[in-house]
Amino acid sequence: MLFNSIDFAVFLPIVFVLYWFVANKNLKLQNYLIVLASYTFYGWWDWRFLSLILFSTIIDYYVGRRLLVEGNVLKRKVLLWISILVNLGFLGFFKYYNFFLDNFVSAFSFFGTELNANSLNIILPVGISFYTFQTLSYTIDVYRRKLEPTKDFIAFTAFVSFFPQLVAGPIERASNLLPQFYKKRTFEYTKAVDGLRQILWGLFKKIVIADNSAQLANEIFNNSDSYSGSTLVLGAIFFTFQIYGDFSGYSDIAIGTSRLFGFNLKQNFAFPYFSRDIAEFWRRWHISLSTWFRDYLYIPLGGSRGGTWMKVRNTFIIFIVSGFWHGANWTFIIWGALNALYFLPLLLLNKNRTNKDTVAEGKYLPSFKELFQIGITFSLTVLAWVFFRAENIGHAISYLSTIFSSSIFDFPKFKTSRLFTLQVIIMIILFIIIEWKGRTSEYALEKIGFRWNKYLRLSLYFSIVLLIFMFLGKEQQFIYFQF
């Protein structure tokens, strides 16, 4: 079920009413309802893959319980590895099997040995990378004795499958989300209103910015051979806004929906395109994944302790693995490696923690220096997104070659109507202004208009709803569903 679908528009109020009017007096019933709603939400797409979630849930619940009582170090390790192997096994099979097979065959073929292996026609279960990482974090934290394993199977099932963030995050830590299932939720008016506001902003990002930028980005990327360098730059910029609008829009809707049910999820995007360097960008982009890799991969590998070589190695590992997490394609690996290269100078000069505050805090506009830094960081990000969006490495290289050719000075031209392009550009500018204005909040719309007259504030929300209506296109899937 897509957040931007009619199905969800019907589903959400039904679950909401049942949750607060029927199940409100009983915590167990509230959790049962969440499980039922979550499984319906997921099964709407393909009910067969519900078994995978259920299996992961049972394994991790059982491993958690055993870890509580098991004192033997070796046995504890075995239990941990069972959980890791089962979860990563599913992920590996469904997501990476064909990739590894194809590359294995190509490698042998390179050395003159022809292998006869056929790829499988595997459907990738939606959101597998997200819930796998979420449930893994639980087992690892229990193993590290940072978290008490749960005794409540239904609460745990609800935690793994919680429908607002099941298919595209934020990847919640058990330490934050699971305890919320132990406590009875009571309805809070301001929290629910805030949730609705965040959903509204998420829908604006997805429907107005992402889906419309996608039409332009797709036209340019799919026909990149016939366009000039300047047009390709524009295509990469449209994709930059598409992916941000799409993914952070999803996160906003997920967080907002959770608030409607009395839950607090962590912020997943913190205005990353206003970052002054790449390190800051990665502290602000897909925060739940970056911190996951930091805590469960980077730090166990030694983190930034040890010598320079160790730091460099660990940085490359974390970025490359993060790239590979996005998809079984070399383009994602190169995208990760490129970001590691961007990050490296900051790390080596020990400047990767310089910009920890919000840019131009308390000011209307950034200084020239900040603007320049934002511009450079944004440009580097745009270039890296070319690899992320390209069909394959060859496509990305030819795309970038055209960008860095003399045709970059041509006036950009492409097939989509001028009127539509202009409308999208105006929307992107409006979007940047609102994001800039709200950059100190958890999401841009959170505090905008709070001091305004009630009717003026409602007019602002109405304008956003009107823009969503006017830019409504064909229902588009969220990009991160494929990860």
Next chain:
Amino acid sequence: MKTFINKTVLILLTFSIGIIAFVLLIHYTIKRTSDFNLSEEYKYLIFGHSHPECAFDDDLLENFKNLSLSGESYFFTYQKVKEIIPNNNIQAVFIEYSNSLIDKKMDEWIWGHEKMNAYFPWHSPFMKKDDMLFLYEKNSQDFLNAISTSTRNNLSRVLSFDFITIEPKYGGYKKLIRNNIEEEIQKLNTNTNTPKARELSIENLNYLEKIINYCNINNVKVFLIRSPQHKYFPRENEKALLSLKKQKFENLDFLDFDKFPLKDNQFGDFGHINYQGAEVFSLWFNELIQNGLLSINKKTEFINKEIEKFRTYNIVNE
């Protein structure tokens, strides 16, 4: 909780009413400011899709205005006819009646996502309720998208004072430069699929009838025409085309230029003639009109005779 639900429902209702009012206001503004007046010199109008769009160079035709538009089905031509006829002193309209316009694919050209989003915004402010309902019943989701697109595009027009006028976006002669005939013939040689009989678009034909009825009521004469097509253009439904003409449009004259003898380099592709072909054909057609084609009785025989004369003249001069 109850306050929250009540307020949410109230806001949703208010916003919905606000959106409807906004849509109506934009459409009303467009309706009030649009201008469908043509210069008085135009007595004859040509309607259809890309075939007549590329075939009739109206700069070479006296008193003619070509309003054909690429990808336009009879449904949208009907809307256009209703907007233009009452505002102008038109004597006759020429409507393309050809193999592709009766084909089942026209259904997609009426209510498919792409075409509906492209053409609906131009006509929505003037469209009657029945036609709106027709689109809604055929494809409700894309119809709602088309309403959005329509509001957005018409708002842009209002804000930029670029109101709907016939010139230059409402259709017109398109100068086609390309010549892909050799490539198309090569493709044809490699394609081993046998052509299958195609279904007809009943809905599109219904709208052709509506156009004809509307013109009759407004005392505008209707001629069906077929623009020149290459000999290799697929005509699987030729029989159906001709028998439908007999059954449904018996009283109308059919000016069939399908086999007008043009050279390969005068075609853009099998379905469209390029600017070279358009020049030759339009000059010839103009002469035909000046020689009284519209007033004589046996038009088909006259056309065939003239085509034959043109062929002979060309052979002699080559």
